[in-house]
Amino acid sequence: xxxxxxxxxxxxxxxxxxxxxxxxxxxxxxxxxxxxxxxxxxxxxxxxxxxxxxxxxxxxxxxxxxxxxxxxxxxxxxxxxxxxxxxxxxxxxxxxxxxxxxxxxxxxxxxxxxxxxxxxxxxxxxxxxxxxxxxxxxxxxxxxxxxxxxxxxxxxxxxxxxxxxxxxxxxxxxxxxxxxxxxxxxxxxxxxxxxxx
Amino acid sequence: xxxxxxxxxxxxxxxxxxxxxxxxxxxxxxxxxxxxxxxxxxxxxxxxxxxxxxxxxxxxxxxxxxxxxxxxxxxxxxxxxxxxxxxxxxxxxxxxxxxxxxxxxxxxxxxxxxxxxxxxxxxxxxxxxxxxxxxxxxxxxxxxxxxxxxxxxxxxxxxxx
Numbered sequence: 447x448x449x450x451x452x453x454x455x456x457x458x459x460x461x462x463x464x465x466x467x468x469x470x471x472x473x474x475x476x477x478x479x480x481x482x483x484x485x486x487x488x489x490x491x492x493x494x495x496x497x498x499x500x501x502x503x504x505x506x507x508x509x510x511x512x513x514x515x516x517x518x519x520x521x522x523x524x525x526x527x528x529x530x531x532x533x534x535x536x537x538x539x540x541x542x543x544x545x546x547x548x549x550x551x552x553x554x555x556x557x558x559x560x561x562x563x564x565x566x567x568x569x570x571x572x573x574x575x576x577x578x579x580x581x582x583x584x585x586x587x588x589x590x591x592x593x594x595x596x597x598x599x600x601x602x603x604x605x606x607x608x609x610x611x612x613x614x615x616x617x618x619x620x621x622x623x624x625x626x627x628x629x630x631x632x633x634x635x636x637x638x639x640x641x642x643x
Numbered sequence: 644x645x646x647x648x649x650x651x652x653x654x655x656x657x658x659x660x661x662x663x664x665x666x667x668x669x670x671x672x673x674x675x676x677x678x679x680x681x682x683x684x685x686x687x688x689x690x691x692x693x694x695x696x697x698x699x700x701x702x703x704x705x706x707x708x709x710x711x712x713x714x715x716x717x718x719x720x721x722x723x724x725x726x727x728x729x730x731x732x733x734x735x736x737x738x739x740x741x742x743x744x745x746x747x748x749x750x751x752x753x754x755x756x757x758x759x760x761x762x763x764x765x766x767x768x769x770x771x772x773x774x775x776x777x778x779x780x781x782x783x784x785x786x787x788x789x790x791x792x793x794x795x796x797x798x799x800x801x802x803x804x
Contacts, residue, residue, distance in 0.1 A: 450792055457785050461778060468773035471766045521695055522705055524688045554719070556712040558688065560705050593723045623689050 514566035524621035683741035690748035699755035
C-alpha cells in the first residue's frame, strides 16, 4: 500500500515531465537539437553497381565509373570532389589524423547539396603515352572526362600481386563557413588499376 | 597617293599591334577570373547557409547556386583545355549568378531572422504559460488528492492482527 510520501514523489515526477514537455519547443531554439551529421561518398562500376570496377586497364581504352555524394549534414553543404592519381608508394589521405593526400588534384567537381539530397555523375578516364622500361611502367597522360593531364607517373612491378598498380581515388572536401574555405572531410574512395600492355 | 595608302596601312598595322596585347586574354587574367568566381561562389554559399540556419527556405537559392557552380566547373575545364575566352565568359556568368544569389540570401536572411525572433518569443510565451498552468493544475490536483487521502485515512479503523 502506497503512503502519502509515495504519491508526492509521483506528483513531483509528473510535474517534472510536464515542465520539460512544455519547455522542449523553447529548448529546441536554444540548443539546436539535431541528429547525427555526416556525408556519403561512393564509387560505382560501369553497370551502376558495386561490382565490375575497371581493373585491368590499357592505353587507348576508355573506362567508366560513377561517383556520388550524399548530404546528411542537417543543412546545405558545398563540397568539392577531388580526383587524384597515385602509384603504390604515393601517399594516401590519413584517416586517423584527417589529412588529405599531398598529391595534386587532377580533376574536381563542385557539388552543392541541400540536406538529404544526393548527387551522382558518370566519370570516364583513359590512359595514353604509356611506356615500360625494365620493371617500371610510366603513365604519361591520364584523361578524365576528356580533359588531359600529364602525370608522368612511374610504378614498379608488384611481385606479390603481379602487376603495375596505380590507384585513382577521390577525396571529399567540404566548405567550412567559419574559416570560409574548403577542408578535407576525411572521406575518400578509390579503385586499384593494373596497367597492362 | 601610293605613299599615302602605305602610310595608312602602316598606321593601321601599328594600331593593331598596340591594341593586341590589351585585347588578348592572358593565362594570369583567366586564372584570376576563376579565383574571383570561386570567391563569389563561396560568399554566396555562406549567405545561403546563414539564411538557412535562421529557418529560411533556401531551395530556390540552392538551385541557382548549382547553376553558378556548373559555370565555375565549365570555366575550369575551359582553362584546362586552354580556352581562355571561354574561361572568362563562364567565370563571369558564375560571378553574376553568385552575386544575385548573395543579395537574395541576405534579404531572405533578414526576413527569416525577424520571423525567427517572432517565433522564438511566441514559443517562449507558450512554454512559460504552459508550464505555469500545468504546475498550478498539478498543485490543485495534489491538494485535492491529499485532502481526500487524509479523509480516507481518518475514516479507516485500526485493525488488530
